[in-house]
Amino acid sequence: MKSPRQSPEERILGLIERTSTTLPDDVLAALGRAARREGRASRARVVLDTILENVRIASAQGTPLCQDTGTLSFYVSSSLRRKVSPQTIAKAVARATERGLLRQNTIDSVTGRSVASNVCHGAPVVHYVDDWENAVSLLMKGGGSENMSVQFSLPDAALGAGRDMEGVRRCLLAAVHKAQGFGCAPGILGVCVGGDRASAFAEAKRQLFRRLDDENAVPELAKLEKRVLREANSLGIGPMGLGGKTTLLGVKIGALPRVPASFFVTVAYLCWAARRGRIVFR
Amino acid sequence: MKNLVWPFTEKDVRALRAGDAVLVSGPVRTGRDRFHKYFADGGRLPFSLKDGALYHCGPVVVKDARGEWRVVAAGPTTSVRENPYEPALIEKCGVRLVIGKGGMDSATLEACAKCGCVYLQAVGGAAAVAAKSVKRVRSVAFLEEFGAAEAAWEFEMEDFPAVVAMDTHGVSLFEETARVSAARLAAIC
Structure with a gap:
């Protein structure tokens, strides 16, 4: 999965792709358990089965799980400050948007104009956190x-x-x-x-x-x-x-x-x- | 499972009951926050919604190599934000199906009963399932002004799965859930 030849920008693009199109295994397992708790023909079961089918389709196709690809919050170990700069992340976000992994989801709050690349002052959100784990974490949270x-x-x-x-x-x-x-x-x-x-x-x-x-x-x-x-x-x-x-x-x-x-x-x-x-x- | 095929007639819509599972086929127009505000502010619509379906949705759409629109993800957005605008839109435009998630208020429920319109709930977040039902993009309005997520896309949809959550007989599944959960909350707090 990890290729040492990939640039930091490619790695971030890969992180966005995987985060947008797949669910963490613990969440998927919890949804599966929830479905099994509901009666066969119940409304809740139909909803949960649709959700599980959606996860399967999105993962298989490599398309977003949800069209609201949300606010992107990156948490970057401060040890990576130089390797994974805000500019590196911004480039990866713009490329992910072009590829349809992210919706054009950023609106200028004053003018109401859509920011087509999803990159502007304040977007995406990047936090450098004080740890030495050399990690980049991403949360995509819908509106x-x-x-x-x-x-x-x-x-x-x-x-x-x-x-x-x-x-x-x-x-x-x-x-x-x-x-x-x-x-x-x-x-x-x-x-x-x-x-x-x-x-x-x-x-x-x-x-x-x-x-x-x-x-x-x-x-x-x-x-x-x-x-x-x-x-x-x-x-x-x-x-x-x-x-x-x-x-x-x-x-x-x-x-x-x-x-x-x-x-x-x-x-x-x-x-x-x-x-x-x-x-x-x- | 009931099939709803465009044009959606008043008779078809009034025959539906809250809880019915349906498959929607035909042209479906997206419209969300900007679209509703534009309409409420007196904006003119360059298309008709008569006997049509309005979908609260901001899709992910990309242009493919041939320059054609391809819908990648198209699940519903939360409908409550359109509560202030929807009754007038249903009444003036003759919308028969409003599709979204989370349900709408009593004023919208009344407009549904009066004008012959139902609210359909699609599964929130199930964007890949919804996109599979989009056969092609027929047209798009307000793309420049509102941006891709808020534009009014006209999708050709086939067998789009949804549940009748608010019918023309004054029944809302959401009111039922709200009532039951409020009673339970009072019991444990």
Whole structure:
């Protein structure tokens, strides 16, 4: 799979292609389990079977899983700063757009004009992160799911949510209920408890890189993840909001310190087309 | 599975019930955020939607080597954003099928009952399945102004699978799910 002769730009193009056209194995397995839980002729089963068929077709053809190829967020090890520059990534994004691996998905917010190459100031999003893993990670997150992301400030009287883990639980279930099928359920919640308004959304999004089958190292959060997953799936919202047993595929919760005055609970909702990818440079 | 073939008549549409699985064949016009706002602001449409299908979709389209449009991915986008505009569009343009995902509000449901229109839910994210149903691009409007993702593409579609989620009899599958899930949420919080 890895060819040492490929340039960094080619490697990034390959990462975009694989991320846009295939699903991570843990997500695919979770969708398969969800389908088997539903009755043969049920609406939920039809939706999930269509999703699984879609993944097969897209992977086989090498075409995007979803037409909303989303916001592209790259996380690059700072050790790769020179090899994988923002310009390198931008070139790969423009080429991927030409090839139809990405939709012309970037709009100038002031003029309303479409940016045909998907490359301009602020797009794609590139973060250099302080690690020595020589890795580039990519999250492609569609707008429908991003619109369902939300931030709560505790206490929240309407939810009966105070500044404790029970309050967090209430926020998360409220977010899932509000999202119904709009964010393309069954989805995945990336959550941050604490932080400030900006750092919390960044951390919530980073949680979405965790595998569905991993275990949270913080026992309180591990317990809350399992409970919210179970309870969210009892709401009956189901795939695409047409009813069913699986509303969420996973809940991933991280925490950041906060100041005494603030207690934010931040939710990044990700659709079933959970397109995350990663490559490692030697 | 019921086959819906263009032109979509009022009689056909009124015979549908929420929950019916359908296959749509014929010309289908995409229109999403920019298109709806343009119409609401009094913009003129260079095509007819009478007895037609309007699809909330922003596709991935590329030009092939022969210079012809090829649809690579074409799943539905979230429909709620068009709630403020859809009833007038259904009424004035004679749309019979609105296709999208996530459902629409009670005003749209009323317009469906009044004018003879149904809302069909396609599977969100299932862009490759939807693209397979697009046989060719018949035409495109507003490509320059709105960009490829927001342009009004006219697809020739064959056997596009969807579910009737809002019918002409005032039934919405989404209202049902919202009601059931709200009751369950109240029980555990």
